[in-house]
Amino acid sequence: MPGETHPHKIAHVVRRFVFDEWGGTENVVWNTVLQQRKVGLEAEILATSALTTAGEEEREGIRIRRFPYWYPYFPLTQKTRLVLDKKGGNPFSPQLFRALEFGHFDLIHIHCGGRMAVLCALLAHRLKIPCVISLHGGFADVPAEELRQMMAPTKGLFHYGGIIDRLFRLRRNPVAEADGVICISHGEEKLLKERFPNKRIAYLPNGVDCGIFRVKPSCSPRAEWGIPNERRLILCISRIDYQKNQKVLLSLLSEDANSHLLLIGPITAPVYCEELKKLAQEKNVAGRLTIIPGLEHDDPRLKAILHEAQLFVLPSIHEPFGIVVLEAWAAGLAVIASNAGGLKDFVRHKRNGLLFSPDDVAELVENYKLLMENPELRSRLVATALEDVQEYSWERLSERLIALYQELRSSFPSA
Numbered sequence: 563m564p565g566e567t568h569p570h571k572i573a574h575v576v577r578r579f580v581f582d583e584w585g586g587t588e589n590v591v592w593n594t595v596l597q598q599r600k601v602g603l604e605a606e607i608l609a610t611s612a613l614t615t616a617g618e619e620e621r622e623g624i625r626i627r628r629f630p631y632w633y634p635y636f637p638l639t640q641k642t643r644l645v646l647d648k649k650g651g652n653p654f655s656p657q658l659f660r661a662l663e664f665g666h667f668d669l670i671h672i673h674c675g676g677r678m679a680v681l682c683a684l685l686a687h688r689l690k691i692p693c694v695i696s697l698h699g700g701f702a703d704v705p706a707e708e709l710r711q712m713m714a715p716t717k718g719l720f721h722y723g724g725i726i727d728r729l730f731r732l733r734r735n736p737v738a739e740a741d742g743v744i745c746i747s748h749g750e751e752k753l754l755k756e757r758f759p760n761k762r763i764a765y766l767p768n769g770v771d772c773g774i775f776r777v778k779p780s781c782s783p784r785a786e787w788g789i790p791n792e793r794r795l796i797l798c799i800s801r802i803d804y805q806k807n808q809k810v811l812l813s814l815l816s817e818d819a820n821s822h823l824l825l826i827g828p829i830t831a832p833v834y835c836e837e838l839k840k841l842a843q844e845k846n847v848a849g850r851l852t853i854i855p856g857l858e859h860d861d862p863r864l865k866a867i868l869h870e871a872q873l874f875v876l877p878s879i880h881e882p883f884g885i886v887v888l889e890a891w892a893a894g895l896a897v898i899a900s901n902a903g904g905l906k907d908f909v910r911h912k913r914n915g916l917l918f919s920p921d922d923v924a925e926l927v928e929n930y931k932l933l934m935e936n937p938e939l940r941s942r943l944v945a946t947a948l949e950d951v952q953e954y955s956w957e958r959l960s961e962r963l964i965a966l967y968q969e970l971r972s973s974f975p976s977a
Contacts, residue, residue, distance in 0.1 A: 634723035650712030679736035747904030
């Protein structure tokens with residue numbers, strides 16, 4: 563209706579969306595859509611069929627559509643395609659964009675980058691509706707080494723994507739094309755405001771449903787995974803990837819013979835995972851390392867293990883936010899995190915957690931000893947974290963996001 567600024571039908575576009583390859587982006591998209599449905603908005607998820615099959619699915623009243631796609635490289639083996647599916651792929655999916663074009667959406671929320679993001683923005687311009695892009699993986703502050711690793715699988719292949727990009731006018735900056743930009747770290751917010759002074763740039767952190775992490779499920783993952791109860795359990799839930807820097811955690815096993823390291827997350831860098839296992843063998847700690855290569859987001863063992871662990875560590879080299887820290891806090895677990903990216907926006911050293919430089923193993927070990935030898939400090943950090951995490955409820959964040967939608971819609975003649 564003329565003059566109406568509240569969007570009724572929202573498309574959330576993401577590169578891939580599968581429940582057994584769960585990460586921060588999927589977590590945010592899913593909880594955002596759930597909250598929007600609760601307040602009466604019609605929100606759905608459109609993705610490529612990466613790591614799954616094309617088709618339509620409905621979960622908890624949410625419509626999820628997945629479409630065929632391809633990567634413009636030749637020759638492209640199934641192995642390389644799988645690597646690109648897991649991380650760094652820049653796909654093309656005409657069927658997805660046809661569905662978007664004829665879906666009668668009021669707003670497009672982009673949760674990806676590359677040509678998919680540019681196509682979404684250009685389509686929104688043509689439909690005269692606003693588009694918002696969330697920078698889940700970072701944009702202005704992604705380390706060069708991480709970008710190099712993401713492109714490594716395509717080295718030596720013939721790239722014909724330039725033809726597609728020229729044909730569809732995709733050689734553009736998706737941030738420049740979007741009407742609104744959501745950053746999940748203050749550092750990136752500052753950089754983008756300097757670079758795009760006339761753009762609507764908003765800081766909106768990730769969230770957590772504190773209620774579902776507060777109570778421990780009845781299952782016992784320690785027993786299932788063969789981790790003795792007498793060992794101190796160090797937990798890290800994240801992708802098994804160079805970016806996540808799990809190798810440094812092996813030093814904690816070397817330091818404490820009564821410790822056990824549990825890594826849970828999809829393996830997005832198989833070579834790194836093998837290097838990690840080899841290093842554990844060399845350090846003679848392989849018997850105290852357990853890797854669980856991915857669980858569905860609602861697997862009760864994920865929540866149960868947060869209650870059974872003694873410590874949660876996220877040692878990432880680059881971390882746009884770090885939603886798993888909020889989940890650990892909500893479960894009452896002490897946290898050590900690297901002072902990288904968005905983590906340093908909400909983890910306060912010696913207030914609600916401990917911070918260390920991701921390249922400083924000695925500092926990590928020092929923090930570990932401090933927590934293990936000082937139960938009073940540990941209790942104080944946990945108590946403060948339980949208070950602080952309340953500020954990150956999905957309900958509060960959803961209200962702020964919808965207000966941004968309304969602000970952008972109000973500037974469109976068709977709104």
